[in-house]
Amino acid sequence: MTKIKIASIGLGRLGMVHTQHLSELKEEVELLASFALDDAQLDYAKEHFGIKPYKDWKKMIDEEPLDAIVITSPTAFHPEMTTYALNAGLHVFCEKPLGINMDAVEEMVHAVKDHPNQIFQLGFMRRFDPSYQEAKRMLDAGELGEILYLRAYGIDPISGMESFVKFASDNDSGGVFLDMAIHDIDLVRWFTGQNPKKVWAVTNSIAEPKLEAIGEVDIGVANLEFERGMMATIVAGRSASHGNHVEFEIMGSKGWIRIGQEANPHYSTLFTQKGIVKPYMQSFPERFSQAFVAELKAFAEAVKVGSPSEIGANLEDGLESLKIAEVAKISAEKDEIVSL
Numbered sequence: 270m271t272k273i274k275i276a277s278i279g280l281g282r283l284g285m286v287h288t289q290h291l292s293e294l295k296e297e298v299e300l301l302a303s304f305a306l307d308d309a310q311l312d313y314a315k316e317h318f319g320i321k322p323y324k325d326w327k328k329m330i331d332e333e334p335l336d337a338i339v340i341t342s343p344t345a346f347h348p349e350m351t352t353y354a355l356n357a358g359l360h361v362f363c364e365k366p367l368g369i370n371m372d373a374v375e376e377m378v379h380a381v382k383d384h385p386n387q388i389f390q391l392g393f394m395r396r397f398d399p400s401y402q403e404a405k406r407m408l409d410a411g412e413l414g415e416i417l418y419l420r421a422y423g424i425d426p427i428s429g430m431e432s433f434v435k436f437a438s439d440n441d442s443g444g445v446f447l448d449m450a451i452h453d454i455d456l457v458r459w460f461t462g463q464n465p466k467k468v469w470a471v472t473n474s475i476a477e478p479k480l481e482a483i484g485e486v487d488i489g490v491a492n493l494e495f496e497r498g499m500m501a502t503i504v505a506g507r508s509a510s511h512g513n514h515v516e517f518e519i520m521g522s523k524g525w526i527r528i529g530q531e532a533n534p535h536y537s538t539l540f541t542q543k544g545i546v547k548p549y550m551q552s553f554p555e556r557f558s559q560a561f562v563a564e565l566k567a568f569a570e571a572v573k574v575g576s577p578s579e580i581g582a583n584l585e586d587g588l589e590s591l592k593i594a595e596v597a598k599i600s601a602e603k604d605e606i607v608s609l
Contacts, residue, residue, distance in 0.1 A: 273298045275339060277302075277320075278342050291565060345368070345369050362390045366391075388577055396455070399559060407524070415521060421518070422504045424504065425506070427507065434483065444598050445472065466495060475488070490503070
């Protein structure tokens with residue numbers, strides 16, 4: 270197999286990003302087609318990326334000579350689309366999360382397990398970002414010592430609130446923990462190699478009261494407790510006044526690292542006895558561009574060699590992160606600590 274024949278499902282904000290990157294990976298993939306319901310999106314993709322447009326995703330899978338599919342639809346459609354594609358013999362890259370809740374992904378889980386020779390990769394792209402990878406390397410090498418505490422921020426700019434309210438009025442996003450905090454939930458699991466034993470979470474909608482009317486919240490804070498007392502705090506939200514705010518800190522017994530807006534690992538903030546290195550901030554549209562490209566390259570390579578990416582998230586990663594996000598939502602609703 271020289272080039273992976275591939276198509277994309279979904280041409281929304283992230284779907285368009287993935288489709289553009291696929292069109293640029295000319296040595297790895299051959300982008301054949303894209304599905305969307307919006308004519309303007311299809312026209313744009315056809316003009317700029319040379320795809321064959323489809324308004325029926327099943328027809329696209331059935332008619333095109335595909336090896337793989339990239340799914341970037343609303344979360345509620347992930348299970349059905351993944352299951353159909355796997356049963357059609359395709360390798361699948363699916364955006365996070367697996368689905369809206371654990372019950373909704375049961376058939377999808379069976380489909381992935383029933384097709385062990387087909388690659389299934391979940392879109393947790395931050396694993397592929399150079400700064401997060403450098404932190405992982407340092408942890409694995411013991412340079413930070415034992416992990417004591419982790420803290421993460423993932424807050425969208427308030428300028429995008431209006432478009433989100435419109436989207437969430439018609440689609441079930443799954444809530445702030447499933448839709449947003451799940452990136453950092455995955456990273457906490459990736460960095461520590463552990464699942465939490467207890468979760469306590471709270472939410473509010475102070476910045477945008479309209480969210481409550483559609484069953485959404487603005488800010489969600491989840492506190493995770495692990496074995497031996499290690500803790501993590503994850504803050505997710507939609508109302509950062511200055512722009513998209515993404516930050517991750519790891520406090521170790523030998524060092525403390527802060528990953529900021531800069532993708533270059535040399536600009537992560539490292540606190541040691543020798544001094545502090547501070548980050549240079551970039552705009553969010555550029556922040557994870559390297560990671561988006563890298564995860565798609567890793568998926569294409571996995572398909573070629575017939576073996577999953579060592580870095581990419583798999584079914585188990587998706588299930589565990591979904592479970593934790595779901596428990597955080599339950600904890601916030603009940604205002605109580607929930608054990609896993």
